[in-house]
Amino acid sequence: MYDRILGFVLVGVSVVYGWSAYQFEVPFQYEPLGPKAFPLILAALMVMSGIGLIFRPDRLAPFPDRKGLANLALACVIMFFYAATFRWFGFILATVLAGSLIGWLFGAKPVRAVAYAVVLAVVGYFVCGDLLRLNVPAGALFG
Amino acid sequence: MDILSQLAYGFSVALTPLNIGLVLAGCFFGTLIGALPGIGPINGVAILLPIAYAMRLPPESALILLAGIYYGAEYGGRISSILLNVPGDAGAIMTTLDGHPMAKKGEGGRALAISAVASFIGGTTAIVMLTIFAPLLSRFAITFGPQDYVVLMVFAFTCLATMVGSRPLKTFMGALIGLMLATVGIDSGSGIMRFTLDIPNLFDGVDFLVVIIGLFAISEVLVLLEAWARHEYHATKVGRTFISWRDIMFVKWVLLRSSISGFLIGVLPGTGASIASAVAYGTEKRLAYGKDEHFGQGDIRGLAAPEAANNASAAGAMVPMLTLGIPGSGTTAILLGALLMFNITPGPLLFTQRPEIAWGLIASMYLGNVALLVMNLPMVGLFVKLLSIRQAYLVPFILLLTFVGVYSIHGTTFDLVFMVGLGICGYVLRKLKFSMAPIILGVVLGEVLEDNLRRALSISAGEWSILYNSGLTLSLWVASVVVFAAPLVLNIYKRRAVET
Structure with a gap:
């Protein structure tokens, strides 16, 4: 259950993260990759992992009372x-x-x-x- | 010969009065912290790092101090494992298996003495191997291009994901969280702001110290609070501390085997003290089968093997950190971060360009191991007294150290509040069975990984094939796939074996 919540939170955060990376305005760029690509890759990987966690959450130790x-x-x-x-x-x-x-x-x-x-x-x-x-x-x- | 003269130079750095004092202080405080129940090496280094930084020591001295704390804590961890049955961290778990039964039989002193000697032999053997192999590896690594580093880091993360933590997916996500944190701040390539949320304190990026103190020390306070309500610790009596020559001769081959395997496992990225000690224990148990063994009930072989191995792996983990700039464990990731704060980028050139750091550190490790052995035999009583310190007095002290340390970096309230916030996130993640080491590794390696990726693609004019079209990169990819797939395949085999 908590794993699923965390999965949703992380997917949400990485969508926002990826979207804001996509919006970067880069005035000039010397190299082929630029400052956008790496965050976009991370966001994509995190969205996939987050979905994985939502589909297969762990059984967790009991939480404090x-x-x-x-x-x-x-x-x-x-x-x-x-x-x-x-x-x-x-x-x-x-x-x-x-x-x-x-x-x-x-x-x-x-x-x-x-x-x-x-x-x-x-x-x-x-x-x-x-x-x-x-x-x-x-x-x-x-x- | 070359190595010996460089080692001699290292000793000339390590033997200055300041550095000798720092080795001794590091070993002493490291053992203290390691002996405290529930606080392992990684917390010790994390808590004391900002203080070492704020004291404005020269970089080699700061690193000598931190390394002293690191293996001192690795050394001290056995005290709470043996006497309390409470391991300070995952690497000390195996020590409890035979160490605590010995203490219960009234042989606590004997167990502490054997484990001190085993730690010394493990540590020293590994440092000798480090002295020989690190320069060789660094000479080989000079030819690495940015694309090789990218794939090497992928390999390191893959090893970490399959070896550490409860589940590969969670370890991988931890690394991603760390990498994402590392992208905050001004981008060095283009000068634009990334993910700073217009907070000036974040323009420089997320401060590494704030992250590690938050994730380790602050979340540890919450973990301690939760555990406190459930446990009361009882230390068993120590008895007489003595080293018997017979005991040591009895385990001499055990020590040698465990030291070598511990070192090799320590060198591999992602595998640290916990795996090294488990492998050494398992191997010795199998070898001793049928030869008057009582593993698990206080066999000295079962105590000597994991102790030698986990100290050897602590030295082994230094190899990739110093020669490649890629740490193999959470603690060496913190040491790497410490070097980066001094504007020193570890890598193959460290040995030729900054020999005072590389060789000074190695020489100080020889001294530290001797100091620890000498310190530990007569002073074990003092460390044992620490076990009975009440957490009500310990925790305020830890909090004080972390707050002073973090505040002394920039002197802002923002850092303190951010640290506590990260600590709470860290606690929640720990409750959900995430380990913190991959996050730290991600934070430390984030910038290096991105820079190397961008540089590699600049070289190839945007062709991604540069990442896999040389012999070295290709074999690293294959190795990554093997490391990733091996546990899965083994599981399938196991399941089949059960079904048929």
């Missing part, structure tokens, strides 16, 4: 939140928030999860920023 799905969705939200606030809140604040939530999601007691995230964020900030000289955001929020 409702509680598992809720946990996974929560993890996705936390990661998107971390990504969106990383630059704005700065490394330390964003890591404390996301780190404690993720720790809690993986079964740590709330107080411990927060304490661990604070230590991780502060130590990580100085190790990554000063020791490894990586680009660690201080946070646009704080100036």
Whole structure:
């Protein structure tokens, strides 16, 4: 069932992909093949494979139950939140928030999860920023 | 003689203090990551790659570090396999078969010692073979034209499709997804924008690092979360770690056979540690039949064979990556991507034009193997402690590393959000039994494949026959067809045998 859905999605995407490749306007071209051909070949192969998947889907392992799905969705939200606030809140604040939530999601007691995230964020900030000289955001929020 | 002097030059590169430090650091962190349950070599290299990149090391040093992490993780994988019965990746599955029963019998220390020696011998034998064969292959490959590369890549994808993953169709589709991702961005031939959706962050193409971190590390977090709810890990006691000369003499031919076959299987595109260790295990089991064997219940031959083979295949996989620029596995695809980020295109000319990279890397692998053996015997207790780290503490740390790494490339929020999005797609695909390696291979090879195809057709003025009218291309096509058809034919035979 899920294989079929994926097959339809991929066929749809590759039709759009192939169609937009067909629409490319190429002002000048030095070689016989040009920038259109390769994407068109890929799109054609993907459409064929997608149809193959629709006709012969696999039997799949059971999916997570409702509680598992809720946990996974929560993890996705936390990661998107971390990504969106990383630059704005700065490394330390964003890591404390996301780190404690993720720790809690993986079964740590709330107080411990927060304490661990604070230590991780502060130590990580100085190790990554000063020791490894990586680009660690201080946070646009704080100036 | 030629090879020896070049190897000596390689050692002069690898023996600088910075590079020695990086070999040791790479091996150490690689073993750490490999020892963590559920996190295999490919994740280790993926997570640490952007950090190695952002540290602005010279390319040969960065590659030495990454390669150290790669075979360090291959080495560390045996610890969680033996003590927890949890393989870090597919290549370590065979190690659990005889390693874990030994640990249950209270021989965990003996198992760890034997597997450390087996890994060392497998790795070293394979590096010696790499030293001999890689320059030969690169000399031969200098004559390859663009059409040969196109067909070679078709061959690599065919091998991958039939050997890796649950089903050839899905592996093939994974490669197509990767190739499609690789077409995003400004086309180098004509300068037009392709599939950028008018997002400025995509004009440069989809960033390779963002893709691998998303597909591997982020999706791994979701997989860990799903598995966490179901399992609690219990490590068995280690006991005393000792190497006995008798054990090693008992398995010496096993080690040699497995090392050589592991190397050869590693060289073939698409076949990596998982197949090498399975073949070595199967071979030894058959050879030992009737000779006091108890495979599956803690036979040291059954432990030594896959361990030697998977470390040998890790070195073997470097051969096509360095000499042809065509990686044979997901992890070497990541290493290739790392080289491309430094504007170095691996290929036959690498050995003559950038010897400090090719030979420096090879020399560092000799050092790394010795370092791993020395490190692993006394420090095994430390690595074992890692097994009991709770995921509640591990996962935030992994997330931190990935976010810092990806952010340090361009410093944009877009990359982070895109990475998480890709990670979720990766998780869904993994649930549907797609493997991630072909996607990465597609992303890495996409541009090379398209460029070579366009160049070949420019040479032939648009005649497609250039792809199959030379001896080399024709034999590669035949090889591809054979690789593709062999499993199908075997299946038909099997079915007939069952029916009659």
